[in-house]
Amino acid sequence: MPDLLLTFFFLGVPLLAGIAGSVLVWSAYSDLRSRPEEADAVSLARPRLPTFFALAAVPFFFGLALWFLVSGVEYDSGALQRAGYVVAFWIAAGYSFVTVVVVASQTWLARSRLREFISMGFGRVLPAMVIPVSSLVFALVLSFLALGRLPDFLANPPALSAAAANQFALVFQVYALASLGNLLGIGLSLRVREITTPRGFTRMLTFAEVASFLPIAALVWGFLQLGSI
Numbered sequence: 001m002p003d004l005l006l007t008f009f010f011l012g013v014p015l016l017a018g019i020a021g022s023v024l025v026w027s028a029y030s031d032l033r034s035r036p037e038e039a040d041a042v043s044l045a046r047p048r049l050p051t052f053f054a055l056a057a058v059p060f061f062f063g064l065a066l067w068f069l070v071s072g073v074e075y076d077s078g079a080l081q082r083a084g085y086v087v088a089f090w091i092a093a094g095y096s097f098v099t100v101v102v103v104a105s106q107t108w109l110a111r112s113r114l115r116e117f118i119s120m121g122f123g124r125v126l127p128a129m130v131i132p133v134s135s136l137v138f139a140l141v142l143s144f145l146a147l148g149r150l151p152d153f154l155a156n157p158p159a160l161s162a163a164a165a166n167q168f169a170l171v172f173q174v175y176a177l178a179s180l181g182n183l184l185g186i187g188l189s190l191r192v193r194e195i196t197t198p199r200g201f202t203r204m205l206t207f208a209e210v211a212s213f214l215p216i217a218a219l220v221w222g223f224l225q226l227g228s229i
Contacts, residue, residue, distance in 0.1 A: 001071050001074065002070045002071060006088060006089065006092045008096075009096040010066050010070070011063050011067055017100050018056035018060055019056075021056045021106065021107035022053050024111060025107060025110045029049060048122050052110050055130070058136065059136055063099070069147050070088055070147065076151065077154040078154055080154070081154065082153075082162070083153045086166070090168065090169040091143050091146050093176075095143060095172075097176040098136060098139045098176055102179070105183055105185075106132055108183070108186055109125070109128060109129050116195065121195060121196065124196070124201050125195070128186070128204055131208050131211055132186070132211055135182055138218075141219065142222050146171070146172070168226070168229070172222075175218040178214040178217065181211050181214030182215075185207060185209065185211025185212070186208060188207035188210055189205070
């Protein structure tokens with residue numbers, strides 16, 4: 001079973017991030033609900049808000065899958081030690097960082113466009129809100145690739161060296177930083193005020209998709225790096 005620090009990164013951080021994002025969106029909704037002039041928009045919120053709560057829960061379930069995979073490696077190959085632990089640590093730390101960035105991006109968008117999200121603009125805000133999830137999926141792909149090599153660090157003698165472990169760590173450090181592109185993309189998309197017109201909607205999505213360029217580049221680079229080890 002992964003130690004407390006890895007468990008916190010895989011499960012605790014996604015859970016806390018999801019709860020924090022949900023509370024912030026709910027508080028914004030409560031404020032909106034208190035305004036009589038927003039009664040029409042609030043009346044449509046019930047089927048919309050759970051969509052955000054579901055998105056905020058996705059990182060926890062992805063993290064749970066990774067936690068079980070690390071547990072399986074430990075069960076088959078023994079406790080994580082030295083270079084093996086370095087690899088597992090950076091997988092977990094990188095995933096938790098990406099989780100915080102993704103949930104923060106979605107929360108920022110949901111709070112900023114809450115009126116549209118809970119009313120007739122739901123179908124226009126949701127696509128932009130889903131875009132950051134791709135960074136989470138890419139992190140999951142890189143994690144699967146790295147976990148597939150983790151037993152090589154735990155063999156006796158190890159098939160891979162400490163230098164290789166540092167290269168694995170670098171991949172997840174770079175990818176974690178690249179995920180910050182999500183905040184940039186959401187920030188740019190929020191500069192588009194009118195999203196009810198086809199032109200405005202297209203501009204908003206175009207800006208939001210900037211979020212995916214950096215993570216995609218980091219994914220390709222990381223894939224090549226891991227493949228060369």
